[in-house]
Amino acid sequence: LGRNIVELGMVHDLQVQNGKVSFTLALTTMACPLRGRMQDDARKRLLALEGIREVDISARAMTDEEKAKVFGKSGQEQGSAAAHNHIKHVVAVMSGKGGVGKSSVSALLAVALRRKGYTVGLLDADITGPSIPKMLLSEPGRPMGSPLGILPVESPSGIKIISINLLLADPNQAVIWRGPLISGAIRQFWGDVLWGDLDYLIVDLPPGTSDASLTVMQVLPLNGIVMVTTPQSLAGMVVRKASSMAEQLASRLLG
Numbered sequence: 001l002g003r004n005i006v007e008l009g010m011v012h013d014l015q016v017q018n019g020k021v022s023f024t025l026a027l028t029t030m031a032c033p034l035r036g037r038m039q040d041d042a043r044k045r046l047l048a049l050e051g052i053r054e055v056d057i058s059a060r061a062m063t064d065e066e067k068a069k070v071f072g073k074s075g076q077e078q079g080s081a082a083a084h085n086h087i088k089h090v091v092a093v094m095s096g097k098g099g100v101g102k103s104s105v106s107a108l109l110a111v112a113l114r115r116k117g118y119t120v121g122l123l124d125a126d127i128t129g130p131s132i133p134k135m136l137l138s139e140p141g142r143p144m145g146s147p148l149g150i151l152p153v154e155s156p157s158g159i160k161i162i163s164i165n166l167l168l169a170d171p172n173q174a175v176i177w178r179g180p181l182i183s184g185a186i187r188q189f190w191g192d193v194l195w196g197d198l199d200y201l202i203v204d205l206p207p208g209t210s211d212a213s214l215t216v217m218q219v220l221p222l223n224g225i226v227m228v229t230t231p232q233s234l235a236g237m238v239v240r241k242a243s244s245m246a247e248q249l250a251s252r253l254l255g
């Protein structure tokens, strides 16, 4: 979100007594996948301060009023980094069908374009089953914050990558989110990440034609879609549904 937890109104019941700090962290949802990381980061920073010996952090969910304060207006605005991004082509890799090789095609497409000398970004829009960091990063780095936006992690060959798995404290942690949160994460990956100047941004979609695909097609200025399928007629049937969705939303099929 580009702001710290105090500015976001997430810190409550703060007490400091004899070197012991305690507070309650108000989260948008108790299932927040970043909960562990936020608590760990806060604890580390507090323990680094002189005179602090103990840190006790409890958590609760934000009230609707608190949520409205944090997200009320900013939810409608374009992301903080969007003004600094200049992306020439945005290409989504889709299928509708699961396990047919979308992520492999996304990663290979990014690598091939990079080898041709283009500047390339890869947005992992699969929030519940992210595959891109495992495919392209031998050591998963952490996206860093900056005043202008979230800095993506770069692969050894210079592909800029953002994925929910780079933000989780534990890559095995499940992200148990309903549609609106999934869409929110993808919007942030587009608008709050400082992609900078890119020739190509590749977007790896999850299977299906619901929230993530819809958000990518409606929010991102797509130049086209690469549709992945396998020869089986069962795959073909589902993939034709995805093609029909692309057609209905006026997204161009590149191949």
Ligand SMILES: Nc1ncnc2c1ncn2[C@@H]1O[C@H](COP(=O)(O)OP(=O)(O)OP(=O)(O)O)[C@@H](O)[C@H]1O
Residues within 6 Å of the ligand: 095, 097, 098, 099, 100, 101, 102, 103, 104, 105, 126, 129, 131, 205, 206, 207
């Ligand atoms: N051309 C290919 N030939 C054989 N196996 C492949 C090929 N492409 C991908 N695979 C394998 O198929 C599996 C699924 O690939 P991948 O993760 O790219 O699919 P996906 O469509 O992104 O899956 P999901 O729907 O879970 O996101 C992987 O084990 C991958 O190594």
Ligand SMILES: [Mg+2]
Residues within 6 Å of the ligand: 102, 103, 104, 126, 129, 131, 204, 205, 206
């Ligand atoms: Mg995939």
